[in-house]
Amino acid sequence: MNPHLLSKEELSAPDLRGRLADLMLKKDWLLATAESCTGGLISAACTDLAGSSAWFERGFVTYSNEAKRELLGVDAAVITAHGAVSEEVVRAMVQGAIMHSKAQVAVAVTGVAGPTGGSRTKPVGTVWFGFMVDGRLSSEVKHFGGDRAAVRLATVQHALQRLVQLLG
Numbered sequence: 001m002n003p004h005l006l007s008k009e010e011l012s013a014p015d016l017r018g019r020l021a022d023l024m025l026k027k028d029w030l031l032a033t034a035e036s037c038t039g040g041l042i043s044a045a046c047t048d049l050a051g052s053s054a055w056f057e058r059g060f061v062t063y064s065n066e067a068k069r070e071l072l073g074v075d076a077a078v079i080t081a082h083g084a085v086s087e088e089v090v091r092a093m094v095q096g097a098i099m100h101s102k103a104q105v106a107v108a109v110t111g112v113a114g115p116t117g118g119s120r121t122k123p124v125g126t127v128w129f130g131f132m133v134d135g136r137l138s139s140e141v142k143h144f145g146g147d148r149a150a151v152r153l154a155t156v157q158h159a160l161q162r163l164v165q166l167l168g
Helices: 008-012 014-027 041-047 065-072 076-082 087-099 148-167
Strands: 031-035 056-061 105-111 126-133 136-143
Touching (some): 014 148, 041 056, 087 105, 087 126, 126 148
Antiparallel strands (some): 105 126
16 A cells, blocks of 8 residues: 555544544634545544534535536536536535535545546546635645545545645
């Protein structure tokens, strides 16, 4: 396994989530997630921590394009024009998570976890991240190696780490 990835044990350890929880509680803010390629793993990682209901508001698992439209309000034309795995879609997802929740902080992810579904322009391991922190929107793309489980685990790890950085 890649030494830069957290193992399942490390990810479930309270350190990273504990730092996120402390930052959220200190600001008295709530977190929402909008997940495609991770299928709810970011939400699960957050809610594995006892007491997370004080700072974790809700999670949207929007694996299909229809779910992205229905639950988050992502415009079908944006998905058609740019594809589900794109900066435009992840930005719309994170904005939708904020608009359809009581959260002040949100993270959204959409990507190609593999082993199929990749293309020349969006190979397996491509993941777009969207973050909204107190009205500030940012997005970034990462390319992770490994199998499906490794890509999904790396996505969760990066999402949590980046939230801690943005809130710190």
